[in-house]
Amino acid sequence: MFLYIHGFLSSSQSSKAQYLKQWLQQQGRADEWLCPDLSPNPEKAIQQLRALIINCKQPLKLVGSSLGGFYATILSEEFNLKAVAINPAVTPHLLLKDKIGVHKAWHCDENISFTQQDVNALKAMDVQMIKHPDNLLLMIEKGDEVLDYRLALDLYKDCNQMIFNGGDHRFSRFEQLLSFIDQF
Structure with missing residues (x-):
């Protein structure tokens, strides 16, 4: 069972979430x-994610992108x-502090409010060290225009890693790596 965790302003309609869904459908x-x-x-x-994990009757594998990668790391630990x-967003409280305000969601017409309390909550969740590095696979593209990939290399230094030159924040190779993700 896969629990895909989307990023900031995203949803279950994100391209990676839908690629994973379609790939699983093709596999029956x-x-x-x-x-x-x-x-x-x-x-x-x-809390939503914790409740899903606690109530899931099958073994789960987490897959998260950007802020979802941050949440996946917390929950993996x-x-x-x-x-x-x-x-993954390594320090989302720093990354998103300039996003305080109202934003349009990417996949619907809904307006989303992001507050200083949300920034503070992300700071309180900050991951300083990975205690179970064998549980984590870091996948980064150095061409990510939103996040500094070097921060992830530092935090996930003892974890399994796939590092690619080029690419972007969307992680352009996702579809090509679904079988590998499944096997991890």
Whole structure:
């Protein structure tokens, strides 16, 4: 069972979430896909994800991108789960502090409010060290125009890693690596 965790302002309609869903359907495994539309409030989002993990009757593998990679890392450590962190936000409280305000969501017409309390919540969740590095696979593209990939290299230094030159924040190789992600 895969729990795909989308990033900031994104949703279950993100391209990577949909690629994973379609790939699982092609494998005859459509029932192995979970991807909730998360609250923009980090505390509510992490609680949504914890509840899904606790209530899931099957073994879970987490796959998260950007802010979703941050959440996947937290939950991997907390629940001792395998996780794939794709171009993860390492210090989202610093990255998103300039995003305080109202934003249009990427996949719908909904306006999303992001506050200083949300920034503070992300700072309180900050991951200083990975305690179970064998559970994590870091996948980064150095061409990420949003995040500094070197921060991820430092935090995930003892984890499994796939590092690619070029690419972008969207992680352009995702579809090509679905079988590898499945095997991790």
